[in-house]
Amino acid sequence: MSTKAMKEYTFEEVAKHDKEGDLWIVIDSKVYDLSRFADMHPGGANVLYTDVVAGKDATQVFFGLHRHEVLLKPQYARLQIGKIQGEEESIKALAPGELSQVPYAEPTWLSAGYSSPYYTDNHRKFQKAVRKFFVEVVHPEAVRCEDNGKKISQDVVDKLSELNFLAMRLGPGKHLKGRVLMGGLVKPEEYDYFHELILNTELARFGTRGFVDGLLNGGVIALPPLFNFGTPEQQAKFVPDALAGKKYLALAITEAFAGSDVGGVHTTAVRDGDDWIVNGTKKWITNGTFADYFTTLCKTEPGFTVLLIPRVEGVSTKPVKTAYSSTAGTAYVTFDKVRVPFANTLGKVGNGMSVILSNFNHERWMVTCTSLGAQRVVVEECLKWTNQRIAFGKPLNAQAVIRSKLANMIARVEASHNWVEAITYQMNNMSYNEQSDKLAGPIALMKQFVSRAGRETAEDATQLFGGRGITTTGMGKLIENYHRTSPYDAILAGAEDVLGDLGVRQAMKKMPRNARL
Ligand code: HEM
Numbered sequence: 001m002s003t004k005a006m007k008e009y010t011f012e013e014v015a016k017h018d019k020e021g022d023l024w025i026v027i028d029s030k031v032y033d034l035s036r037f038a039d040m041h042p043g044g045a046n047v048l049y050t051d052v053v054a055g056k057d058a059t060q061v062f063f064g065l066h067r068h069e070v071l072l073k074p075q076y077a078r079l080q081i082g083k084i085q086g087e088e089e090s091i092k093a094l095a096p097g098e099l100s101q102v103p104y105a106e107p108t109w110l111s112a113g114y115s116s117p118y119y120t121d122n123h124r125k126f127q128k129a130v131r132k133f134f135v136e137v138v139h140p141e142a143v144r145c146e147d148n149g150k151k152i153s154q155d156v157v158d159k160l161s162e163l164n165f166l167a168m169r170l171g172p173g174k175h176l177k178g179r180v181l182m183g184g185l186v187k188p189e190e191y192d193y194f195h196e197l198i199l200n201t202e203l204a205r206f207g208t209r210g211f212v213d214g215l216l217n218g219g220v221i222a223l224p225p226l227f228n229f230g231t232p233e234q235q236a237k238f239v240p241d242a243l244a245g246k247k248y249l250a251l252a253i254t255e256a257f258a259g260s261d262v263g264g265v266h267t268t269a270v271r272d273g274d275d276w277i278v279n280g281t282k283k284w285i286t287n288g289t290f291a292d293y294f295t296t297l298c299k300t301e302p303g304f305t306v307l308l309i310p311r312v313e314g315v316s317t318k319p320v321k322t323a324y325s326s327t328a329g330t331a332y333v334t335f336d337k338v339r340v341p342f343a344n345t346l347g348k349v350g351n352g353m354s355v356i357l358s359n360f361n362h363e364r365w366m367v368t369c370t371s372l373g374a375q376r377v378v379v380e381e382c383l384k385w386t387n388q389r390i391a392f393g394k395p396l397n398a399q400a401v402i403r404s405k406l407a408n409m410i411a412r413v414e415a416s417h418n419w420v421e422a423i424t425y426q427m428n429n430m431s432y433n434e435q436s437d438k439l440a441g442p443i444a445l446m447k448q449f450v451s452r453a454g455r456e457t458a459e460d461a462t463q464l465f466g467g468r469g470i471t472t473t474g475m476g477k478l479i480e481n482y483h484r485t486s487p488y489d490a491i492l493a494g495a496e497d498v499l500g501d502l503g504v505r506q507a508m509k510k511m512p513r514n515a516r517l
Pocket residue numbers: 025032034041042043044047048053058061062065066067070071076079473474475
């Protein structure tokens with residue numbers, strides 16, 4: 001509600017309305033009439049009739065108990081009847097696209113007065129436009145879907161597709177040629193991994209982890225095998241609809257029988273004339289409940305082969321109930337005598353393991369970026385909460401033990417961000433093959449570090465928020481979501497310990513034969 005045309009009151013006038021049936025309060029210079037609302041107040045009526053609230057300035061007590069967004073909801077905003085004479089509100093929500101001024105809430109390159117060797121003006125414009133679009137269009141959908149568990153709506157997918165969102169999430173490359181990216185804000189040949197890093201970190205800021213995967217992450221990991229190993233005919237047939245958000249893809253590798261041990265998959269594909277006959281199951285398949293195609297690793301003769309399996313007769317999917325929202329579409333997939341045209345083979349028969357492994361670096365980097373984006377929001381939430389919450393007569397951050405937790409959180413997110421940027425810079429300067437050779441180890445180690453940092457931060461944040469950190473609504477809702485879902489970052493695209501080991505094994509391979517102390 002605009003405060004311009006509002007009636008003005010003095011504190012003395014407000015103080016006269018301090019009882020049941022006639023109850024006014026002030027929050028941040030705005031006068032609210034709670035006379036009728038009191039009985040509907042989710043926190044109960046009696047808390048509003050106390051000496052420190054009724055007819056008083058209740059700003060401090062209010063912000064110790066509610067998020068600012070409560071006041072912005074139309075049903076509560078209309079309780080405002082005026083403002084205090086000569087005073088203006090000081091607590092304002094950020095405008096869409098606006099940067100937070102809370103220290104460490106934004107990465108260094110977006111903080112006033114700091115510079116960075118990595119980002120151009122184009123990256124800055126891109127970041128601003130992406131955040132604005134996400135806040136205005138995607139955030140309401142994210143909150144809705146995270147809550148009701150439904151698939152992202154086609155309307156939002158269409159809006160994202162207009163900007164070529166999915167194409168951009170697949171990184172720089174020839175698939176961008178001729179496309180108008182972000183309404184023309186960035187030219188396809190200019191688009192680089194820092195643009196993609198921005199997309200990924202911005203996307204993770206909502207505190208809706210299931211939705212992050214539900215936002216067509218299946219396609220982000222299922223399409224690269226088609227890009228890198230598909231024939232021109234296969235690409236012409238399947239890519240346009242996928243990038244336009246008209247057909248959905250999922251990557252189907254893991255099984256109840258095989259997780260980190262990718263070579264242990266049981267799903268088989270046997271040749272029968274011009275077809276393959278596929279039998280088996282896949283588990284934890286992101287976007288699987290609504291995918292139209294499954295990029296599937298099968299055991300074949302010889303070795304392993306990747307097939308693009310359409311949702312045809314014999315393919316069935318059912319939701320796997322996990323700790324995050326079913327909007328991610330996590331599925332158990334059954335292939336029962338499924339007839340798949342041989343023409344849907346991606347890469348050479350028997351070469352499936354290379355097709356799948358070549359995909360992992362980008363996927364792991366992407367999961368790391370989203371983990372990082374979410375982690376930074378948690379740091380901001382903790383800085384705000386410990387500043388506004390009064391306990392033992394002081395803000396929480398007056399306690400050294402609290403500041404010590406904040407110090408560790410800040411250090412972890414800054415270290416993580418710096419490592420991600422350094423790797424991203426390398427990706428920008430290496431071919432795909434060079435990345436596979438030189439970055440598989442560092443990306444694995446980086447992902448292990450960032451996801452572990454995230455889980456430590458989730459743990460610390462929950463301690464800072466107490467009961468609110470384990471409550472799905474209200475002040476600690478983002479902390480609760482992050483605490484519950486940060487293990488996903490430690491598991492998806494490679495379990496933490498397995499990745500740490502991979503990183504060290506890669507380093508061991510590259511040890512000079514003559515290295516000695
Ligand atoms: C315009 C005034 C107010 C509105 C619109 C409002 C609205 C709400 C809402 C929507 C909730 C549910 C929790 C949430 O979503 O955050 C809530 C909870 C609560 N409110 Fe208010 N409230 C107002 C003022 C106050 C004031 C002045 C107090 C002071 C004691 C208060 C005390 C509480 C308490 C104790 C809870 C429960 C918090 C919890 O479960 O953690 N409210 N209020």
